[in-house]
Amino acid sequence: MTALVVFLVAFGAATLLPLSSEAVLVALIAADGTQAGLLLAVATFGNTLGALVNWTIGWLFGHLRGHPRFPVDDRSLERAERWFARFGVWSLLFAWLPVVGDPLTVLAGLLRTPLRLFLPLVALGKFARYAAIVWFAAP
Numbered sequence: 001m002t003a004l005v006v007f008l009v010a011f012g013a014a015t016l017l018p019l020s021s022e023a024v025l026v027a028l029i030a031a032d033g034t035q036a037g038l039l040l041a042v043a044t045f046g047n048t049l050g051a052l053v054n055w056t057i058g059w060l061f062g063h064l065r066g067h068p069r070f071p072v073d074d075r076s077l078e079r080a081e082r083w084f085a086r087f088g089v090w091s092l093l094f095a096w097l098p099v100v101g102d103p104l105t106v107l108a109g110l111l112r113t114p115l116r117l118f119l120p121l122v123a124l125g126k127f128a129r130y131a132a133i134v135w136f137a138a139p
Contacts, residue, residue, distance in 0.1 A: 002028045002031075002032065002035060002039065003035070003038055003039060003042045005024065005028070006021070006024060006025055006028060006039050006042045006043050006046065007042045007043070007045065007046040008046065009021045009024045009046075010024075010025075010042070010043040010044075010045075010046030010047040010050065011046040011047065011049055011050040012050065013047060013050065014046070014047045014048070014049070014050025014051045014053070014054065014101075014102065014105075014126075015050050015053055015054060015102065016054075016102055021043055021046075021047060022133055025039060025043050025130065025133055025134070025137070026133060026137040029134060029137045029138060029139075030137060030139070033138050033139040036134050036137075036138050037134075039134070040127075040130050040131060040134045043126075043130045044123060044126050044127045044130050047096070047126045047130070048119065048122055048123045048126055051095055051101075051102075051105040051122045051126070052105075052118075052119065052122075054102055054105035054106045054109065055105050055106070055108055055109035055113070055115075055118055056109060057106055057109060058105070058106040058107060058108065058109025058110035058111075059109035059110065059112065060109075061110070062109070062110045062111075062112070065077065065110070077110075080103075080107050081107075081111065084104075084107055084108070084111060089108075089113055089117045089118070089121060090121070091104065092104065092105070092108060092113070092117075092118060092121035092122050092125065093121050093122075093124060093125040093128075094125055095121075095122045095125055095126065096125050096126050096128075096129040105118075105122065
């Protein structure tokens with residue numbers, strides 16, 4: 001049951017929902033430290049899957065670019081594209097960062113970043129973040 005909670009919160013936190021998967025992970029590890037490895041894996045998987053949803057949204061709605069109802073104006077989008085071109089796909093290692101991480105994964109989909117690059121980089125960054133949290137939280 002605790003693994004399901006971690007998965008759902010981690011998944012939701014990777015989308016635009018204002019959830020704190022870190023707080024839930026720390027609380028559950030504090031309650032039962034014997035499941036730290038399982039919870040680390042589940043949080044990483046859930047959060048990566050949530051980022052994949054963001055990538056898919058970017059990929060699916062990319063054709064609407066320039067439409068009056070597109071949520072980002074052309075100037076802002078061009079600035080984001082220049083930033084992404086400057087730092088490249090390696091920036092996806094930081095998809096776990098608050099505020100910029102979720103839009104970064106949407107942008108990666110919008111710019112058609114191949115999944116073979118997107119998934120391992122995002123998963124590695126998210127795993128490293130959760131591993132640090134588990135390391136500090138474990139009794």
